[in-house]
Amino acid sequence: MICMRDVSFTYDGEAFALSGASVQIERGEFVCILGGNGSGKSTLAKHLNALLVPDKGQVEVCGMDTSEREHTYAIRQSAGMVFQNPDDQLVASIVEDDVAFGPENLGVPTAELRQRVTQRLEDVGLSGFEKHETHALSGGQKQRVAIAGALAMNPEILILDEASAMLDPRGRKGLMRVVRSLNNQGMTVVMITHFMEEAALADRVIVLDEGKVARVGTPQKVLVDVDALSALNLEVPFAAELSQALRRAGVPVIAAVTEEALAESVFSVFSSHAAAASSAHENAAPQGPSGGKTLTEKASASPFAPKASTAAGATECAKFPASPAASTDGDVLIWLENVSFTYDAAEARRQRKAGKKPAPKQAKWGNSPEALWALDNVSLKVRNGEFLGIAGHTGSGKSTLIQHMNGILHPTSGRVVAFGSDIAEKGAANDVRGRVGVVFQYPENQLFAATVAEDVAFGPRNLGLSEEEVSKRVERSLRTVGLNPEEIAARSPFELSGGQQRRVAFAGVLAMEPEVLVLDEPAAGLDPKARKSFLDMVARLHEEGLTVVMVSHNMDDLANLCDRVAVMSEGKLLMEGAPAEVFTRAAELTSVGLATTSPEHFANLLREGGLPMPHEGLATEDSIVAYLRGLI
Known part of the structure; x- marks a missing residue:
């Protein structure tokens, strides 16, 4: 279907984005x-539908x-592509027009066109959004519109670039279900x-490094090689790391790549041990350090195991190490x-005048298409010195919420008090904007000046600061984000890599020296190394006294970094508390399209299989290893 032979490509005639890739x-x-980031993935993808052609070598798609x-x-009719940033791909102001754009240009008859648009919006969980304006959608909803538009062309090949x-989490699972279904029907x-x-x-998995193919093989072969992937600045699946x-x-x-496969392996191991220990116990011949105890007896003897309660017949649940309590000070x-x-607002006034507020229908992948209120009676406090995480499904109101924190948006009802005003x-809003810095989704889109120095100096x-003070802040903020002012200050921000652009945009906010830093999905699209570096930098700033509010779909990041987590659902505040309080409510999180942390999810799989895992506190990789090791 696709054949790339010894392909090399350069954008500037010097550095090769692809180098001999086959x-x-x-x-x-x-x-x-x-x-x-920078390994050549997106460049390779753009060669698959002739957006780029090789400087050297050959690419054939469907024999062409x-x-x-x-x-x-x-070729472009055969190979549909979805880009990482949906704003690069949306072309129409109305959802259904955007999804119809591709097949309409292929000359698809009207009746079939309507059928395709309806089906593909259903596939991505956006039924009912046909007449919505694309600019008013959340980032995740825009991404799903872009995916629906590519699918509506019925391509033979579907190319997804960080789509x-x-x-x-619910949207990712839904997308994977659609992708697997289409793949089972024959789509490449x-x-x-x-x-x-x-x-x-x-x-199959193909790993690129510096424009070259570094590894190729099945997931079971490639993804369990922790050392090799780490050397390539990649993560491994949680299951592979834990195994x-x-x-x-x-x-x-076994060395597993999915949590389900690892859980089955754990059950198999402990079933065998339980049977062997039971047989040894019956023969009164204890073997090894466990003394022939049964699995239940070993679990009871474990330092993580349930302990007898003073109440007859009751037990006290074992506890994983607890996370810090939610901050109430400050x-x-x-x-x-x-x-x-x-x-x-006009529709809100009409409904208010009519004295009705219709109950929205439940959506498939998030908020209802009939939902009028992006925020609905939300009360939330940000305390001095805390790290507050905000989670929520696509369209839950997260971005709308944080844009109220420095007056970019003003409430339709209710009020926002910042620093006492x-x-x-x-x-008041002008004063607050100097004290609350907001970094948006895709912060590189905030760049606009001719040079890095001018961009960072704008805020x-x-x-009204003196030029001397402005220069000091520019240099200080660039160094804070890990960039050398001598090397980068005079360059155009648009010549930089994506990761560097994101740091420059971040430096522009830090140069304002805000008291509160608000981040909207700051690590989205970054590779594991860049993501860790960026989040480590945020954590360091928090440790130095900066108050941080961070929106994220990554539950592990929120659990590891935050003092407190607030969960949004359909415009409402669903819950808030310390990570250990929030992420142990896995069923509730799943019901609103989210997930718990990877270790807690795996611990739940073991519990469901009958292993007497601890129930209180938030599971970690170390606590799971210590607990299971204690059962051997």
Whole structure:
């Protein structure tokens, strides 16, 4: 289906984005392409539908040479592509028009066109959104519109370039179900991703490094090689990392790439041990350090095991190490009090006048298409010195919520008090914007100036600071984000890599020296190394005293970094508390399209299988290893 032979490509005539890459993909295969930022993944993808043609080598798609211009449109009809940033791909102002754009340009008859649009919006969980304006959608909803538009062309090959980066856990699972279904029907799928759990579901994995093919093989072969992937700045699936840790600890599980497979291996190991121990116990011949105890007896003897209660017949649940309690100390810097907000104020007035507020229908993948209120009576406090995480499904109101924190948006009803002043008061919003810095989704889109120095200087200069102070702040903030001012200050921000652009945008906010830093999905689309570096930098700033609010779909990041987590659902505040309080409510999180942390999810799989795992506290990789090792 796809054949790349010794392909090299350069954008500037000097550095090679691809260097001698050879890839072959069979008809009906599901292939995942992995690699760090700058490894050549997106460049390779753009060669698969003739957006780029090789400087050297050859690419054939469905038997057609991409360098021959007479094949260009046939290739693009055969190979549908979804880009990482949906704003690069949306072309119409109305959802159904955007999804129809591709097949309409292929001359698809009207009746079939309507059928395709309806079906593909159903596939991505956006039924009912047909007449919605694309600009008013959340980032994740825009991404799903872009996916629906590609699917509506009925391509033979579907190319997804980090298409799930802005989706919530339910959206990612839904996308994978659709992708697997289409693949089972014969569609060839090429998926670029940083989510190893997605790569684990592929038929084959291709790893790129510096424009070259570094590794090729099945997920079971490639993804369990922890050392090799780490050397390529990639993560491994949680299951592979945990299985390696368990094996080092003497628990003889298989090297697994999915949590379900690892759980089955754990059950198998302990069933065998339980049977052997039971037989030894019956023969009164204890063997080894366990003394022939049964699995239940070993579990009871474990330091993590349930202990007898003073109440007859009752037990006290074992506890994993608890996370820090939610912060109750510290001054309240920002207070959202009964805040409601709608992007359609006219309709809100009509409904208010009519005295009705219709109950929205339940949506398939998130908020209802009939939902009028982006925020619905939300009350939330941001305390001085805390790290507050905000989670929620796509369209739950997360981005709308944080844009109220520095007066970018004002409540339709309710009020926002920041640093003791109602933001709605005259002049208050301008003062707050200097004290609350917001970094948006895809912060590189905030860049606009001719040089890096001018871009970073824009904010502090507008605060009326002297040029000497502005220069000091520019240098200081660039160094804070890990960039050398001498090397980068005079360069255009648009010449930089994606990771560097994101750091420059971040430096522009830090140069304002805000008291509160608000981040909206700051690590989306970054490779594991860049993501860790970026989040480590945020954690360091918090440790130095900066108050941080971070929106994220990554539950593990929120659990590891935050003092407190607030969960949004359909415009309402569903729950808030310490990570150990929030992420142990797995069933509730799943019901609103989210998930718990990877270790807690795995612990739940073991509990469901009958293993007497601890029930209180939040599971970690170390606590799971220690507990299972204690049962051997």
